[in-house]
Amino acid sequence: MTERRHGQLDFLGGASVPYSKGLMARVLAAVGVQEDQAYELARRIEFDLAARRATAVDLDRMRELAIDLLGEGAGSRAVRRLQRYRDLQELDLPVILLVGGGTGTGKSTVATEVAYRLGITRVTSTDFVRQTMRAFFAKEFMPSIHYSSFEAALGLSKAEEEESGDVALLGFLDQTRNVLVGVEAALQRALDEGWSMVLEGVHLVPGMFETNLDRALVVQCVLAIHDEEIHRTHFWSRDLSSDGGRPVDRYMAALPEIRMIQDYIVERARRCDVPVIENESRDGGIGAVMELVLERAERIARVSR
Template sequence: MDLKKITNKIIVKGKNYDMPFSKGVLARSLTAAGMKPSEAYNIAKEIEKMLNERGIDTITKDEIRKIVYEYLISKNYESIAEKYLLWRRILKKHPIIILIGGASGVGTSTIAFELASRLGIPSVIGTDSIREVMRRSISKDLVPMLYESSYTAWKALRIPSEVNNEDIHILGFERHVELVLVGVESVIDRSLKEGLSVIIEGTHIIPGFMEEKYTKMPNIITLILTLSSEKMHKERFAARAKITSRPMERYLKHFEIIRKINDYIVKKAYEYNVPVIENISISESVEKCLEVITERFIYLDKKECEVNREAITGNNKVL
Protein backbone atom coordinates (compact mmCIF):
# COMPACT_ATOMS: atom_id res chain seq x y z
CA MET A 1 0.00 0.00 0.00
CA ASP A 2 1.27 3.48 -0.90
CA LEU A 3 0.93 5.43 2.34
CA LYS A 4 1.37 8.77 0.56
CA LYS A 5 -2.04 8.24 -1.03
CA ILE A 6 -3.79 8.03 2.36
CA THR A 7 -1.75 10.43 4.52
CA ASN A 8 0.08 13.71 4.07
CA LYS A 9 2.61 12.82 6.77
CA ILE A 10 6.29 12.10 6.20
CA ILE A 11 6.76 8.38 5.49
CA VAL A 12 9.52 6.51 7.31
CA LYS A 13 10.70 3.55 5.24
CA GLY A 14 11.77 0.43 7.14
CA LYS A 15 13.26 -2.87 6.03
CA ASN A 16 9.97 -4.76 6.14
CA TYR A 17 7.33 -2.01 6.25
CA ASP A 18 6.74 1.73 5.97
CA MET A 19 4.97 3.93 8.52
CA PRO A 20 4.04 7.62 8.99
CA PHE A 21 6.48 9.71 11.03
CA SER A 22 5.29 9.95 14.64
CA LYS A 23 6.37 12.62 17.12
CA GLY A 24 5.16 10.33 19.90
CA VAL A 25 7.35 7.42 18.81
CA LEU A 26 10.41 9.67 18.49
CA ALA A 27 9.72 11.31 21.85
CA ARG A 28 9.43 7.87 23.43
CA SER A 29 12.83 6.90 22.01
CA LEU A 30 14.36 10.07 23.43
CA THR A 31 12.89 9.53 26.90
CA ALA A 32 14.29 5.99 26.85
CA ALA A 33 17.70 7.60 26.28
CA GLY A 34 17.23 9.71 29.41
CA MET A 35 15.53 12.89 28.22
CA LYS A 36 12.63 14.39 30.18
CA PRO A 37 9.26 13.67 28.48
CA SER A 38 8.41 17.36 27.97
CA GLU A 39 11.81 18.07 26.41
CA ALA A 40 11.59 14.93 24.28
CA TYR A 41 8.25 15.94 22.79
CA ASN A 42 9.50 19.46 22.02
CA ILE A 43 12.59 18.06 20.29
CA ALA A 44 10.38 15.67 18.28
CA LYS A 45 8.20 18.62 17.18
CA GLU A 46 11.27 20.60 16.14
CA ILE A 47 12.62 17.70 14.08
CA GLU A 48 9.26 17.20 12.37
CA LYS A 49 9.19 20.92 11.54
CA MET A 50 12.74 20.74 10.17
CA LEU A 51 11.87 17.76 7.94
CA ASN A 52 8.82 19.58 6.58
CA GLU A 53 10.85 22.73 5.91
CA ARG A 54 13.34 20.64 3.92
CA GLY A 55 10.47 19.30 1.82
CA ILE A 56 11.14 15.70 2.84
CA ASP A 57 8.17 13.41 2.29
CA THR A 58 9.97 10.04 2.47
CA ILE A 59 12.94 9.08 4.64
CA THR A 60 14.62 5.85 5.80
CA LYS A 61 14.98 4.88 9.46
CA ASP A 62 18.76 5.17 9.25
CA GLU A 63 18.51 8.64 7.73
CA ILE A 64 16.15 9.89 10.42
CA ARG A 65 18.37 8.47 13.16
CA LYS A 66 21.33 10.35 11.70
CA ILE A 67 19.30 13.57 11.59
CA VAL A 68 18.09 13.11 15.18
CA TYR A 69 21.63 12.36 16.37
CA GLU A 70 23.12 15.43 14.67
CA TYR A 71 20.29 17.63 15.94
CA LEU A 72 20.81 16.45 19.53
CA ILE A 73 24.56 17.12 19.25
CA SER A 74 23.85 20.64 17.95
CA LYS A 75 21.64 21.29 21.00
CA ASN A 76 24.32 20.06 23.45
CA TYR A 77 22.60 16.75 24.23
CA GLU A 78 25.73 14.69 23.56
CA SER A 79 25.02 12.03 26.21
CA ILE A 80 21.39 11.64 25.09
CA ALA A 81 22.52 11.44 21.46
CA GLU A 82 24.94 8.60 22.17
CA LYS A 83 22.36 6.69 24.21
CA TYR A 84 19.73 7.24 21.51
CA LEU A 85 21.95 5.63 18.87
CA LEU A 86 22.94 2.85 21.28
CA TRP A 87 19.31 1.94 22.00
CA ARG A 88 18.38 2.00 18.30
CA ARG A 89 21.44 -0.07 17.40
CA ILE A 90 20.83 -2.79 20.01
CA LEU A 91 17.06 -3.03 19.55
CA LYS A 92 17.61 -3.34 15.80
CA LYS A 93 19.96 -6.33 16.23
CA HIS A 94 18.61 -8.23 19.22
CA PRO A 95 15.34 -9.28 20.82
CA ILE A 96 15.46 -7.87 24.35
CA ILE A 97 13.89 -9.91 27.15
CA ILE A 98 13.27 -7.93 30.34
CA LEU A 99 12.25 -9.93 33.42
CA ILE A 100 10.74 -7.95 36.32
CA GLY A 101 10.18 -9.79 39.58
CA GLY A 102 8.72 -8.83 42.94
CA ALA A 103 6.14 -9.90 45.49
CA SER A 104 2.42 -9.32 44.92
CA GLY A 105 1.54 -5.64 45.16
CA VAL A 106 4.98 -4.06 44.73
CA GLY A 107 4.14 -2.78 41.23
CA THR A 108 5.78 -5.10 38.70
CA SER A 109 2.97 -4.76 36.16
CA THR A 110 2.89 -0.95 36.38
CA ILE A 111 6.64 -0.64 35.84
CA ALA A 112 6.54 -3.26 33.06
CA PHE A 113 3.94 -1.31 31.06
CA GLU A 114 5.77 1.99 31.62
CA LEU A 115 9.02 0.47 30.35
CA ALA A 116 7.26 -1.13 27.39
CA SER A 117 5.85 2.27 26.44
CA ARG A 118 9.26 3.95 26.71
CA LEU A 119 11.11 1.24 24.79
CA GLY A 120 8.49 0.48 22.16
CA ILE A 121 8.28 -3.16 23.26
CA PRO A 122 4.88 -4.41 22.09
CA SER A 123 4.42 -7.33 24.45
CA VAL A 124 4.07 -7.44 28.25
CA ILE A 125 3.19 -10.79 29.80
CA GLY A 126 2.42 -11.45 33.46
CA THR A 127 3.51 -14.70 35.06
CA ASP A 128 -0.02 -15.05 36.44
CA SER A 129 -1.30 -15.07 32.86
CA ILE A 130 1.22 -17.79 32.00
CA ARG A 131 -0.04 -19.78 34.99
CA GLU A 132 -3.64 -19.39 33.75
CA VAL A 133 -2.66 -20.81 30.35
CA MET A 134 -0.92 -23.74 32.04
CA ARG A 135 -4.05 -24.44 34.11
CA ARG A 136 -6.06 -25.00 30.95
CA SER A 137 -3.91 -27.95 29.95
CA ILE A 138 -3.16 -29.40 33.41
CA SER A 139 -5.95 -30.59 35.70
CA LYS A 140 -6.25 -29.59 39.34
CA ASP A 141 -6.15 -33.25 40.39
CA LEU A 142 -2.81 -33.69 38.66
CA VAL A 143 -1.08 -30.49 39.88
CA PRO A 144 -3.19 -28.84 42.60
CA MET A 145 -0.47 -26.32 43.44
CA LEU A 146 -0.90 -24.66 40.04
CA TYR A 147 -4.40 -23.68 41.15
CA GLU A 148 -3.15 -21.85 44.24
CA SER A 149 -1.76 -18.31 44.44
CA SER A 150 1.94 -17.82 45.12
CA TYR A 151 1.18 -16.96 48.75
CA THR A 152 -1.20 -19.91 49.32
CA ALA A 153 0.83 -22.54 47.43
CA TRP A 154 1.98 -24.06 50.73
CA LYS A 155 -1.54 -25.46 51.19
CA ALA A 156 -0.94 -27.85 48.25
CA LEU A 157 2.22 -29.40 49.72
CA ARG A 158 1.69 -33.15 50.10
CA ILE A 159 4.95 -34.74 51.24
CA PRO A 160 5.04 -34.99 55.07
CA SER A 161 8.64 -33.78 55.29
CA GLU A 162 7.65 -30.70 53.30
CA VAL A 163 4.49 -30.04 55.29
CA ASN A 164 6.50 -30.10 58.53
CA ASN A 165 9.13 -27.73 57.19
CA GLU A 166 9.58 -24.76 59.53
CA ASP A 167 9.26 -22.31 56.64
CA ILE A 168 6.35 -23.95 54.87
CA HIS A 169 5.19 -20.71 53.19
CA ILE A 170 8.50 -20.17 51.39
CA LEU A 171 8.76 -23.85 50.48
CA GLY A 172 5.31 -23.73 48.91
CA PHE A 173 6.26 -20.55 47.06
CA GLU A 174 9.42 -22.17 45.70
CA ARG A 175 7.46 -25.17 44.37
CA HIS A 176 4.97 -22.78 42.79
CA VAL A 177 7.75 -20.82 41.09
CA GLU A 178 9.34 -24.00 39.71
CA LEU A 179 6.04 -24.96 38.06
CA VAL A 180 5.29 -21.58 36.49
CA LEU A 181 8.86 -21.07 35.27
CA VAL A 182 8.34 -23.93 32.82
CA GLY A 183 5.85 -21.69 31.03
CA VAL A 184 7.99 -18.58 31.45
CA GLU A 185 10.99 -20.26 29.83
CA SER A 186 8.79 -21.40 26.94
CA VAL A 187 7.77 -17.77 26.33
CA ILE A 188 11.44 -16.72 26.40
CA ASP A 189 12.40 -19.49 23.96
CA ARG A 190 9.70 -18.42 21.52
CA SER A 191 10.64 -14.73 21.79
CA LEU A 192 14.30 -15.51 21.11
CA LYS A 193 13.41 -17.79 18.19
CA GLU A 194 11.11 -15.23 16.58
CA GLY A 195 13.36 -12.27 17.38
CA LEU A 196 10.67 -10.45 19.36
CA SER A 197 11.34 -8.30 22.41
CA VAL A 198 9.11 -8.91 25.44
CA ILE A 199 8.75 -7.91 29.08
CA ILE A 200 7.73 -10.66 31.50
CA GLU A 201 6.69 -9.55 34.97
CA GLY A 202 5.44 -11.17 38.14
CA THR A 203 6.08 -12.94 41.42
CA HIS A 204 7.63 -15.96 39.73
CA ILE A 205 10.70 -14.11 38.41
CA ILE A 206 13.20 -15.23 41.06
CA PRO A 207 17.01 -15.05 40.66
CA GLY A 208 18.57 -18.49 40.84
CA PHE A 209 15.54 -20.47 39.68
CA MET A 210 15.79 -20.05 35.93
CA GLU A 211 18.06 -22.24 33.81
CA GLU A 212 21.61 -20.91 33.71
CA LYS A 213 21.61 -20.62 29.91
CA TYR A 214 19.07 -17.78 30.20
CA THR A 215 20.89 -15.88 32.93
CA LYS A 216 24.08 -15.91 30.85
CA MET A 217 22.42 -14.30 27.82
CA PRO A 218 23.35 -10.58 27.75
CA ASN A 219 20.06 -9.64 26.07
CA ILE A 220 18.03 -11.11 28.96
CA ILE A 221 17.86 -8.54 31.77
CA THR A 222 16.44 -9.29 35.22
CA LEU A 223 15.25 -6.61 37.65
CA ILE A 224 13.67 -7.01 41.09
CA LEU A 225 11.24 -4.52 42.65
CA THR A 226 10.55 -4.17 46.35
CA LEU A 227 8.78 -2.01 48.93
CA SER A 228 10.54 -1.79 52.28
CA SER A 229 7.59 0.01 53.85
CA GLU A 230 4.81 -2.36 54.93
CA LYS A 231 2.44 0.61 55.20
CA MET A 232 3.07 1.62 51.58
CA HIS A 233 2.75 -2.01 50.47
CA LYS A 234 -0.73 -2.23 52.05
CA GLU A 235 -1.70 1.07 50.45
CA ARG A 236 -0.77 -0.34 47.03
CA PHE A 237 -3.27 -3.17 47.51
CA ALA A 238 -5.96 -0.64 48.46
CA ALA A 239 -5.21 1.45 45.37
CA ARG A 240 -5.26 -1.61 43.12
CA ALA A 241 -8.62 -2.74 44.53
CA LYS A 242 -10.18 0.54 43.36
CA ILE A 243 -9.22 0.05 39.71
CA THR A 244 -9.41 -3.75 39.36
CA SER A 245 -11.73 -6.57 40.37
CA ARG A 246 -9.16 -7.94 42.82
CA PRO A 247 -10.49 -7.77 46.42
CA MET A 248 -8.06 -6.16 48.86
CA GLU A 249 -9.17 -8.41 51.73
CA ARG A 250 -7.65 -11.54 50.20
CA TYR A 251 -4.22 -9.92 50.02
CA LEU A 252 -4.41 -8.39 53.49
CA LYS A 253 -5.43 -11.76 54.93
CA HIS A 254 -2.16 -13.22 53.63
CA PHE A 255 -0.11 -10.03 54.00
CA GLU A 256 2.46 -11.51 56.40
CA ILE A 257 3.18 -14.32 53.93
CA ILE A 258 3.43 -11.83 51.04
CA ARG A 259 5.93 -9.78 53.06
CA LYS A 260 7.91 -12.93 53.79
CA ILE A 261 7.98 -13.67 50.05
CA ASN A 262 9.10 -10.08 49.37
CA ASP A 263 12.05 -10.48 51.74
CA TYR A 264 12.92 -13.85 50.21
CA ILE A 265 12.95 -12.48 46.65
CA VAL A 266 15.15 -9.54 47.65
CA LYS A 267 17.55 -11.89 49.45
CA LYS A 268 17.81 -14.04 46.31
CA ALA A 269 18.43 -10.95 44.19
CA TYR A 270 21.36 -9.86 46.33
CA GLU A 271 22.68 -13.42 46.35
CA TYR A 272 22.78 -13.48 42.53
CA ASN A 273 23.81 -9.82 42.04
CA VAL A 274 20.52 -8.85 40.43
CA PRO A 275 19.57 -5.13 40.72
CA VAL A 276 16.95 -4.39 43.39
CA ILE A 277 14.86 -1.25 42.91
CA GLU A 278 12.82 0.35 45.69
CA ASN A 279 9.55 1.11 43.89
CA ILE A 280 8.33 4.15 45.83
CA SER A 281 8.03 6.48 42.84
CA ILE A 282 6.98 5.05 39.47
CA SER A 283 8.91 7.67 37.48
CA GLU A 284 12.09 7.22 39.53
CA SER A 285 11.82 3.43 39.33
CA VAL A 286 11.45 3.57 35.55
CA GLU A 287 14.54 5.79 35.31
CA LYS A 288 16.54 3.37 37.47
CA CYS A 289 15.39 0.45 35.32
CA LEU A 290 16.45 2.33 32.18
CA GLU A 291 19.89 2.97 33.72
CA VAL A 292 20.37 -0.76 34.33
CA ILE A 293 19.17 -1.63 30.82
CA THR A 294 21.42 1.02 29.26
CA GLU A 295 24.44 -0.41 31.10
CA ARG A 296 23.62 -3.83 29.68
CA PHE A 297 23.27 -2.34 26.18
CA ILE A 298 26.69 -0.70 26.50
CA TYR A 299 28.13 -4.09 27.46
CA LEU A 300 26.40 -5.76 24.49
CA ASP A 301 27.64 -3.08 22.11
CA LYS A 302 31.20 -3.35 23.42
CA LYS A 303 31.19 -7.14 23.07
CA GLU A 304 29.99 -6.91 19.47
CA CYS A 305 32.74 -4.41 18.64
CA GLU A 306 35.32 -6.79 20.10
CA VAL A 307 33.94 -9.72 18.09
CA ASN A 308 33.94 -7.66 14.89
CA ARG A 309 37.49 -6.46 15.56
CA GLU A 310 38.69 -10.02 16.16
CA ALA A 311 36.98 -11.17 12.95
CA ILE A 312 38.70 -8.44 10.94
CA THR A 313 42.07 -9.15 12.57
CA GLY A 314 41.67 -12.86 11.90
CA ASN A 315 40.84 -12.26 8.25
CA ASN A 316 43.88 -10.01 7.87
CA LYS A 317 46.11 -12.73 9.30
CA VAL A 318 44.77 -15.21 6.77
CA LEU A 319 45.40 -12.75 3.97
Protein backbone atom coordinates (compact mmCIF):
# COMPACT_ATOMS: atom_id res chain seq x y z
CA MET A 1 0.00 0.00 0.00
CA THR A 2 1.37 3.42 -0.96
CA GLU A 3 2.09 5.75 1.95
CA ARG A 4 -1.04 7.77 2.67
CA ARG A 5 -1.46 8.41 6.36
CA HIS A 6 0.74 8.31 9.41
CA GLY A 7 -0.33 6.73 12.69
CA GLN A 8 -1.87 3.62 11.16
CA LEU A 9 -1.02 1.31 14.06
CA ASP A 10 -4.06 -0.56 15.35
CA PHE A 11 -4.98 1.38 18.47
CA LEU A 12 -7.08 -1.56 19.71
CA GLY A 13 -3.93 -3.67 20.03
CA GLY A 14 -3.23 -7.12 18.67
CA ALA A 15 -0.84 -10.05 18.61
CA SER A 16 1.84 -8.23 16.62
CA VAL A 17 1.31 -4.78 18.16
CA PRO A 18 0.24 -4.88 21.83
CA TYR A 19 -2.20 -2.32 23.17
CA SER A 20 -0.72 1.14 23.77
CA LYS A 21 -2.36 3.40 26.33
CA GLY A 22 -0.72 6.47 24.81
CA LEU A 23 -1.88 5.66 21.29
CA MET A 24 -5.42 4.96 22.46
CA ALA A 25 -5.57 8.23 24.41
CA ARG A 26 -4.39 10.15 21.36
CA VAL A 27 -6.98 8.55 19.08
CA LEU A 28 -9.77 9.15 21.61
CA ALA A 29 -8.78 12.82 21.80
CA ALA A 30 -8.69 12.96 18.01
CA VAL A 31 -12.33 11.86 17.79
CA GLY A 32 -13.44 14.46 20.30
CA VAL A 33 -13.08 12.98 23.79
CA GLN A 34 -11.68 15.49 26.29
CA GLU A 35 -8.00 14.83 26.94
CA ASP A 36 -8.33 13.97 30.63
CA GLN A 37 -11.21 11.60 29.92
CA ALA A 38 -9.36 10.10 26.95
CA TYR A 39 -6.37 9.29 29.14
CA GLU A 40 -8.54 7.86 31.92
CA LEU A 41 -10.46 5.63 29.52
CA ALA A 42 -7.21 4.45 27.93
CA ARG A 43 -5.88 3.65 31.41
CA ARG A 44 -9.01 1.68 32.33
CA ILE A 45 -8.72 -0.31 29.11
CA GLU A 46 -5.11 -1.12 29.99
CA PHE A 47 -6.13 -2.39 33.44
CA ASP A 48 -8.97 -4.41 31.93
CA LEU A 49 -6.65 -6.07 29.42
CA ALA A 50 -4.13 -6.89 32.15
CA ALA A 51 -6.85 -8.47 34.28
CA ARG A 52 -7.97 -10.62 31.33
CA ARG A 53 -4.39 -11.26 30.13
CA ALA A 54 -5.37 -9.98 26.70
CA THR A 55 -3.38 -7.90 24.20
CA ALA A 56 -6.28 -6.29 22.35
CA VAL A 57 -9.63 -4.76 23.26
CA ASP A 58 -12.72 -5.29 21.12
CA LEU A 59 -15.17 -2.47 20.50
CA ASP A 60 -18.01 -4.09 22.44
CA ARG A 61 -15.91 -4.30 25.60
CA MET A 62 -14.61 -0.82 24.99
CA ARG A 63 -18.18 0.48 24.72
CA GLU A 64 -18.93 -0.93 28.16
CA LEU A 65 -15.89 0.78 29.65
CA ALA A 66 -16.63 4.04 27.83
CA ILE A 67 -20.25 4.12 29.02
CA ASP A 68 -19.12 3.41 32.57
CA LEU A 69 -16.79 6.43 32.47
CA LEU A 70 -18.53 8.88 30.14
CA GLY A 71 -22.19 7.92 30.42
CA GLU A 72 -24.51 6.21 27.96
CA GLY A 73 -24.69 8.95 25.33
CA ALA A 74 -21.11 10.22 25.34
CA GLY A 75 -19.64 6.73 25.70
CA SER A 76 -21.60 5.31 22.77
CA ARG A 77 -20.75 8.33 20.60
CA ALA A 78 -17.05 8.02 21.39
CA VAL A 79 -16.94 4.36 20.36
CA ARG A 80 -18.98 5.05 17.23
CA ARG A 81 -16.48 7.73 16.20
CA LEU A 82 -13.65 5.36 17.02
CA GLN A 83 -15.14 2.79 14.65
CA ARG A 84 -15.33 5.46 11.95
CA TYR A 85 -11.71 6.40 12.63
CA ARG A 86 -10.73 2.76 12.20
CA ASP A 87 -12.73 2.60 8.96
CA LEU A 88 -10.72 5.58 7.74
CA GLN A 89 -7.42 3.92 8.59
CA GLU A 90 -8.36 0.73 6.80
CA LEU A 91 -9.42 2.39 3.56
CA ASP A 92 -6.97 1.85 0.72
CA LEU A 93 -7.40 5.46 -0.38
CA PRO A 94 -5.60 8.74 0.24
CA VAL A 95 -7.61 11.41 2.05
CA ILE A 96 -7.97 14.83 0.40
CA LEU A 97 -9.52 17.41 2.72
CA LEU A 98 -10.41 20.77 1.16
CA VAL A 99 -11.22 23.58 3.60
CA GLY A 100 -12.47 26.77 1.96
CA GLY A 101 -13.93 29.99 3.29
CA GLY A 102 -13.39 33.72 3.43
CA THR A 103 -10.39 35.51 4.88
CA GLY A 104 -10.21 35.34 8.67
CA THR A 105 -12.59 32.41 9.18
CA GLY A 106 -10.03 30.14 10.85
CA LYS A 107 -9.22 27.89 7.89
CA SER A 108 -5.54 27.37 8.68
CA THR A 109 -6.19 26.67 12.37
CA VAL A 110 -8.89 24.11 11.64
CA ALA A 111 -6.97 22.51 8.76
CA THR A 112 -3.77 22.12 10.79
CA GLU A 113 -5.52 20.59 13.80
CA VAL A 114 -7.64 18.20 11.75
CA ALA A 115 -4.54 17.11 9.81
CA TYR A 116 -2.79 16.39 13.11
CA ARG A 117 -5.73 14.35 14.39
CA LEU A 118 -5.86 12.34 11.18
CA GLY A 119 -2.10 11.83 11.04
CA ILE A 120 -1.78 13.69 7.73
CA THR A 121 1.57 15.42 7.35
CA ARG A 122 1.00 17.26 4.08
CA VAL A 123 -0.83 20.50 4.80
CA THR A 124 -0.72 23.46 2.46
CA SER A 125 -2.73 26.50 1.46
CA THR A 126 -3.91 28.09 -1.74
CA ASP A 127 -2.10 31.24 -0.63
CA PHE A 128 1.14 29.26 -0.68
CA VAL A 129 0.27 28.18 -4.23
CA ARG A 130 -0.39 31.83 -5.11
CA GLN A 131 2.93 32.93 -3.62
CA THR A 132 4.75 30.22 -5.58
CA MET A 133 3.07 31.29 -8.81
CA ARG A 134 4.14 34.88 -8.18
CA ALA A 135 7.76 33.75 -8.50
CA PHE A 136 7.11 32.47 -12.02
CA PHE A 137 4.58 34.92 -13.43
CA ALA A 138 5.44 38.60 -13.53
CA LYS A 139 2.95 41.18 -12.37
CA GLU A 140 2.57 42.42 -15.93
CA PHE A 141 1.60 38.94 -17.14
CA MET A 142 -0.68 37.80 -14.29
CA PRO A 143 -1.39 40.84 -12.11
CA SER A 144 -4.17 39.49 -9.87
CA ILE A 145 -1.98 36.91 -8.09
CA HIS A 146 0.28 39.69 -6.83
CA TYR A 147 -2.40 41.01 -4.46
CA SER A 148 -4.30 39.61 -1.49
CA SER A 149 -7.61 37.98 -2.38
CA PHE A 150 -9.66 40.95 -1.18
CA GLU A 151 -7.39 43.42 -3.02
CA ALA A 152 -7.13 41.52 -6.31
CA ALA A 153 -9.28 44.15 -8.05
CA LEU A 154 -6.11 46.26 -8.13
CA GLY A 155 -4.86 43.86 -10.79
CA LEU A 156 -7.82 44.29 -13.12
CA SER A 157 -7.47 46.10 -16.42
CA LYS A 158 -9.71 49.05 -17.25
CA ALA A 159 -11.81 46.85 -19.51
CA GLU A 160 -12.24 44.25 -16.77
CA GLU A 161 -13.22 46.91 -14.25
CA GLU A 162 -16.01 48.00 -16.56
CA GLU A 163 -17.58 44.52 -16.57
CA SER A 164 -20.82 44.16 -14.66
CA GLY A 165 -20.45 43.18 -11.02
CA ASP A 166 -18.51 44.30 -7.98
CA VAL A 167 -14.88 44.95 -8.88
CA ALA A 168 -13.64 43.33 -5.64
CA LEU A 169 -15.47 40.14 -6.56
CA LEU A 170 -14.30 40.30 -10.18
CA GLY A 171 -10.71 40.63 -9.01
CA PHE A 172 -11.10 37.77 -6.56
CA LEU A 173 -12.58 35.49 -9.23
CA ASP A 174 -9.83 36.35 -11.69
CA GLN A 175 -7.23 35.51 -9.06
CA THR A 176 -9.07 32.33 -8.09
CA ARG A 177 -9.16 31.03 -11.66
CA ASN A 178 -5.40 31.54 -11.91
CA VAL A 179 -4.58 29.99 -8.53
CA LEU A 180 -6.78 26.97 -9.18
CA VAL A 181 -4.48 25.96 -12.03
CA GLY A 182 -1.78 25.40 -9.41
CA VAL A 183 -4.23 23.81 -6.98
CA GLU A 184 -5.35 21.25 -9.54
CA ALA A 185 -1.70 20.40 -10.26
CA ALA A 186 -1.09 19.86 -6.52
CA LEU A 187 -4.15 17.62 -6.26
CA GLN A 188 -3.04 15.61 -9.27
CA ARG A 189 0.40 15.11 -7.74
CA ALA A 190 -1.18 13.86 -4.50
CA LEU A 191 -3.30 11.39 -6.45
CA ASP A 192 -0.35 10.19 -8.53
CA GLU A 193 1.74 9.58 -5.41
CA GLY A 194 -1.12 8.25 -3.26
CA TRP A 195 -0.60 10.97 -0.66
CA SER A 196 -3.14 12.23 1.82
CA MET A 197 -3.29 16.02 1.93
CA VAL A 198 -5.14 18.84 3.65
CA LEU A 199 -5.52 21.94 1.50
CA GLU A 200 -7.07 25.14 2.79
CA GLY A 201 -7.70 28.52 1.28
CA VAL A 202 -10.07 31.21 0.14
CA HIS A 203 -9.64 30.09 -3.48
CA LEU A 204 -11.31 26.70 -2.91
CA VAL A 205 -14.60 28.03 -4.25
CA PRO A 206 -17.17 25.25 -4.68
CA GLY A 207 -17.97 24.48 -8.28
CA MET A 208 -14.89 26.21 -9.70
CA PHE A 209 -12.65 23.13 -9.75
CA GLU A 210 -13.00 19.37 -9.99
CA THR A 211 -13.46 17.50 -6.71
CA ASN A 212 -14.89 14.24 -8.03
CA LEU A 213 -11.62 12.32 -7.70
CA ASP A 214 -12.18 8.58 -7.97
CA ARG A 215 -8.83 7.60 -6.47
CA ALA A 216 -9.27 9.37 -3.14
CA LEU A 217 -11.60 10.02 -0.25
CA VAL A 218 -12.40 13.68 -0.89
CA VAL A 219 -14.09 15.89 1.69
CA GLN A 220 -14.83 19.52 0.90
CA CYS A 221 -16.29 22.10 3.25
CA VAL A 222 -16.49 25.85 3.70
CA LEU A 223 -15.95 27.69 6.97
CA ALA A 224 -17.90 30.87 7.64
CA ILE A 225 -18.41 33.42 10.40
CA HIS A 226 -21.75 35.12 9.90
CA ASP A 227 -21.53 37.35 12.96
CA GLU A 228 -19.52 40.40 11.90
CA GLU A 229 -18.27 41.22 15.39
CA ILE A 230 -16.94 37.70 15.93
CA HIS A 231 -15.31 37.91 12.51
CA ARG A 232 -13.59 41.12 13.60
CA THR A 233 -12.16 39.44 16.70
CA HIS A 234 -10.48 36.81 14.52
CA PHE A 235 -8.42 39.54 12.86
CA TRP A 236 -7.39 40.95 16.23
CA SER A 237 -6.28 37.46 17.26
CA ARG A 238 -4.29 37.04 14.04
CA ASP A 239 -2.60 40.39 14.64
CA LEU A 240 -1.53 39.35 18.14
CA SER A 241 -0.41 35.84 17.18
CA SER A 242 1.67 37.14 14.27
CA ASP A 243 3.26 39.88 16.41
CA GLY A 244 1.97 42.51 14.02
CA GLY A 245 2.94 40.59 10.90
CA ARG A 246 -0.71 40.60 9.83
CA PRO A 247 -1.76 44.11 10.86
CA VAL A 248 -5.39 44.32 11.88
CA ASP A 249 -5.97 47.79 10.41
CA ARG A 250 -5.47 46.49 6.89
CA TYR A 251 -8.13 43.81 7.35
CA MET A 252 -10.55 46.12 9.15
CA ALA A 253 -10.37 48.58 6.26
CA ALA A 254 -11.16 45.79 3.81
CA LEU A 255 -13.80 44.05 5.94
CA PRO A 256 -16.72 44.93 3.62
CA GLU A 257 -14.89 43.31 0.67
CA ILE A 258 -13.82 40.33 2.80
CA ARG A 259 -17.37 39.67 3.96
CA MET A 260 -18.79 40.17 0.48
CA ILE A 261 -16.38 37.51 -0.83
CA GLN A 262 -17.35 35.25 2.07
CA ASP A 263 -21.03 35.65 1.18
CA TYR A 264 -20.26 34.69 -2.41
CA ILE A 265 -18.32 31.56 -1.36
CA VAL A 266 -21.09 30.50 1.04
CA GLU A 267 -23.74 30.99 -1.63
CA ARG A 268 -21.71 28.88 -4.08
CA ALA A 269 -21.28 26.20 -1.41
CA ARG A 270 -25.00 25.96 -0.83
CA ARG A 271 -25.69 25.73 -4.55
CA CYS A 272 -23.09 22.97 -4.90
CA ASP A 273 -24.27 21.09 -1.79
CA VAL A 274 -20.95 21.64 -0.01
CA PRO A 275 -21.27 21.75 3.81
CA VAL A 276 -20.95 25.21 5.36
CA ILE A 277 -19.57 25.12 8.90
CA GLU A 278 -20.12 28.03 11.25
CA ASN A 279 -16.69 28.50 12.81
CA GLU A 280 -17.40 30.89 15.66
CA SER A 281 -15.59 28.57 18.09
CA ARG A 282 -12.34 26.73 17.36
CA ASP A 283 -13.34 23.42 18.93
CA GLY A 284 -16.74 23.45 17.25
CA GLY A 285 -15.25 23.98 13.81
CA ILE A 286 -12.60 21.31 14.26
CA GLY A 287 -15.14 18.82 15.56
CA ALA A 288 -17.52 19.48 12.67
CA VAL A 289 -14.81 18.97 10.04
CA MET A 290 -13.62 15.78 11.75
CA GLU A 291 -17.19 14.50 11.73
CA LEU A 292 -17.47 15.14 7.98
CA VAL A 293 -14.31 13.11 7.30
CA LEU A 294 -15.33 10.23 9.57
CA GLU A 295 -18.86 10.10 8.15
CA ARG A 296 -17.45 9.93 4.63
CA ALA A 297 -15.08 7.12 5.64
CA GLU A 298 -17.96 5.21 7.23
CA ARG A 299 -20.08 5.47 4.07
CA ILE A 300 -17.26 4.22 1.84
CA ALA A 301 -16.41 1.40 4.26
CA ARG A 302 -20.07 0.32 4.38
CA VAL A 303 -20.21 0.07 0.58
CA SER A 304 -16.92 -1.86 0.49
CA ARG A 305 -18.02 -4.50 2.99
